[in-house]
Amino acid sequence: MAESSSNPPVLSVRELCKSYASTVAVDGISFEVGRNEIVGLLGPNGAGKTTTINMVLGVLEPTSGAIHIQGVDLSKRRSQALEYTNFAAVYAPLPGNLTVVQNLRYFGMIYGVKRVSERIEALLQEFDLARFRDTKCGVLSSGEQTRVALAKAMLNRPQLLLLDEPTASLDPSTARDIRARIRDFTAKGTGGVLWTSHNMYEVEEVCDRVLFMSRGKVLLQGDPRKLPQEHGKATLEELFITVAREPLALEHA
Ligand SMILES: Nc1ncnc2c1ncn2[C@@H]1O[C@H](COP(=O)(O)OP(=O)(O)OP(=O)(O)O)[C@@H](O)[C@H]1O
Numbered sequence: 001m002a003e004s005s006s007n008p009p010v011l012s013v014r015e016l017c018k019s020y021a022s023t024v025a026v027d028g029i030s031f032e033v034g035r036n037e038i039v040g041l042l043g044p045n046g047a048g049k050t051t052t053i054n055m056v057l058g059v060l061e062p063t064s065g066a067i068h069i070q071g072v073d074l075s076k077r078r079s080q081a082l083e084y085t086n087f088a089a090v091y092a093p094l095p096g097n098l099t100v101v102q103n104l105r106y107f108g109m110i111y112g113v114k115r116v117s118e119r120i121e122a123l124l125q126e127f128d129l130a131r132f133r134d135t136k137c138g139v140l141s142s143g144e145q146t147r148v149a150l151a152k153a154m155l156n157r158p159q160l161l162l163l164d165e166p167t168a169s170l171d172p173s174t175a176r177d178i179r180a181r182i183r184d185f186t187a188k189g190t191g192g193v194l195w196t197s198h199n200m201y202e203v204e205e206v207c208d209r210v211l212f213m214s215r216g217k218v219l220l221q222g223d224p225r226k227l228p229q230e231h232g233k234a235t236l237e238e239l240f241i242t243v244a245r246e247p248l249a250l251e252h253a
Pocket residue numbers: 020023024025043044045046047048049050051052
């Protein structure tokens with residue numbers, strides 16, 4: 001049973017902190033990801049984005065704070081919370097010596113997916129991967145590997161999908177295709193997405209809401225199409241550069 005309410009957000013993060021000796025990587029951030037919502041987690045290199053994602057994935061233990069996935073407290077009922085979650089990132093490629101189907105079967109078994117063969121066939125169709133089913137993942141192009149990584153991330157029908165720069169290194173047409181599939185995921189189901197990207201054009205196109213992080217804190221949040229104007233900037237990219245170079249100016253604005 002959910003702990004907070006009968007219809008909690010897919011992700012709720014409260015006062016989350018992570019410190020390493022003298023480095024405070026994440027410094028008391030709070031935010032939510034709602035159903036059918038794509039939230040962009042933005043910020044310059046070293047802002048704390050990956051550390052945040054790794055804590056939500058249960059890979060890193062927070063120093064303090066709370067994470068609830070579908071209302072389930074990650075620190076208390078970890079397996080149940082993680083059953084609702086999945087993840088794709090370019091720096092976490094699938095084993096290259098396994099074929100597309102072998103990879104999907106392997107992860108399907110790990111996630112305990114019911115009627116796994118049926119689920120794999122549906123995902124091969126959905127992600128236009130049928131012709132690569134017996135190809136080893138290591139020889140696929142970046143765009144094809146991203147599609148396999150997304151198919152793997154959908155195996156357990158997650159409610160919370162974490163995507164760390166899913167379109168990095170993709171050509172514009174493949175990137176557009178991937179964005180459309182992610183938008184479909186939130187539009188057709190009940191899930192939500194937390195998405196990191198350094199591509200401001202993409203963020204404006206895809207994200208319903210963005211969180212700007214700098215030095216471990218969330219400095220700004222809002223609609224990516226309105227935020228620049230609200231802060232006297234012409235574009236999201238200009239706002240990003242200000243957050244990166246002069247975070248204190250915004251913190252005190
Ligand atoms: N294991 C660790 N030990 C010490 N410091 C760490 C460790 N992991 C991360 N950090 C530091 O925490 C801060 C946040 O790092 P993080 O990887 O979360 O940033 P990021 O926003 O994902 O950056 P990027 O855009 O470059 O991927 C950085 O200053 C980093 O050096």
